[in-house]
Amino acid sequence: MIQIETNRKSKAILTTTAPVISINSLHKSFGKGNEILKGVDLTVKKGETLVILGKSGSGKSITIKCIVGLVQPDRGEINVFGSDINTLDTRQLNALRIRVGFLFQNSALYDSMTVRQNLEFPLKRHSPKLSRIEVEDMIKETLESVGLAEAIDKMPSELSGGMRKRIGLARTLILKPEIILYDEPTTGLDTITSREISELILAIQKKHKTTSIIITHDMACAKLTGDRLVILKDGVIVAEGQYDELEKNEDKWIRSFFL
Numbered sequence: 001m002i003q004i005e006t007n008r009k010s011k012a013i014l015t016t017t018a019p020v021i022s023i024n025s026l027h028k029s030f031g032k033g034n035e036i037l038k039g040v041d042l043t044v045k046k047g048e049t050l051v052i053l054g055k056s057g058s059g060k061s062i063t064i065k066c067i068v069g070l071v072q073p074d075r076g077e078i079n080v081f082g083s084d085i086n087t088l089d090t091r092q093l094n095a096l097r098i099r100v101g102f103l104f105q106n107s108a109l110y111d112s113m114t115v116r117q118n119l120e121f122p123l124k125r126h127s128p129k130l131s132r133i134e135v136e137d138m139i140k141e142t143l144e145s146v147g148l149a150e151a152i153d154k155m156p157s158e159l160s161g162g163m164r165k166r167i168g169l170a171r172t173l174i175l176k177p178e179i180i181l182y183d184e185p186t187t188g189l190d191t192i193t194s195r196e197i198s199e200l201i202l203a204i205q206k207k208h209k210t211t212s213i214i215i216t217h218d219m220a221c222a223k224l225t226g227d228r229l230v231i232l233k234d235g236v237i238v239a240e241g242q243y244d245e246l247e248k249n250e251d252k253w254i255r256s257f258f259l
């Protein structure tokens with residue numbers, strides 16, 4: 001069964017009865033006495049943008065790294081597209097990662113490669129049968145979608161922080177992922193550039209119908225992009241809802257995020 005839900009921003013979200021991401025009782029420790037995740041339960045619907053908030057060290061980034069198998073949980077179940085990723089072999093996990101884009105906090109560009117070469121890299125690895133013309137067309141189209149077609153032959157060192165974020169996003173987009181995980185997409189950017197990145201995330205979600213999880217400390221980004229917010233505290237989710245709802249929460253600690 002398919003249904004249409006509309007959130008506070010009047011944006012239609014296509015959802016199905018089964019979430020595209022489902023996390024149950026996720027636990028992760030790093031050494032004795034350093035338990036980061038203590039039983040995270042989380043679901044994300046198709047087409048939804050979920051924002052995860054929390055203080056530093058609360059496990060936000062660890063949670064999304066577990067989703068793509070970059071970090072192995074101690075216990076718990078993670079289902080993505082209906083498959084438990086903890087049971088996938090290397091080939092199956094790599095196939096899933098093509099469908100799940102990950103934008104790292106530092107954009108993770110190769111400094112020794114031009115923008116063109118940075119975007120070529122994932123195509124050569126995952127789509128080796130594409131012709132030279134097809135690769136070039138995909139690179140140009142993707143750069144246009146992030147507003148940086150003119151940067152195609154520049155080196156990362158020639159780009160501003162905001163431009164590097166856009167190129168990092170372009171490299172994520174070029175494989176046309178169904179899910180995009182954003183780790184602090186506006187960190188280190190000025191207010192105007194942060195808003196531009198947030199608006200770009202919205203535009204991408206609208207154009208490509210992606211499902212997104214955004215890890216952020218930027219409340220302006222959370223308000224602009226998030227259909228739903230969850231808050232992590234001491235390794236568990238303590239609150240969830242829309243921005244306006246959580247902003248009025250009676251709990252002083254939860255309200256502190258919105259001050």
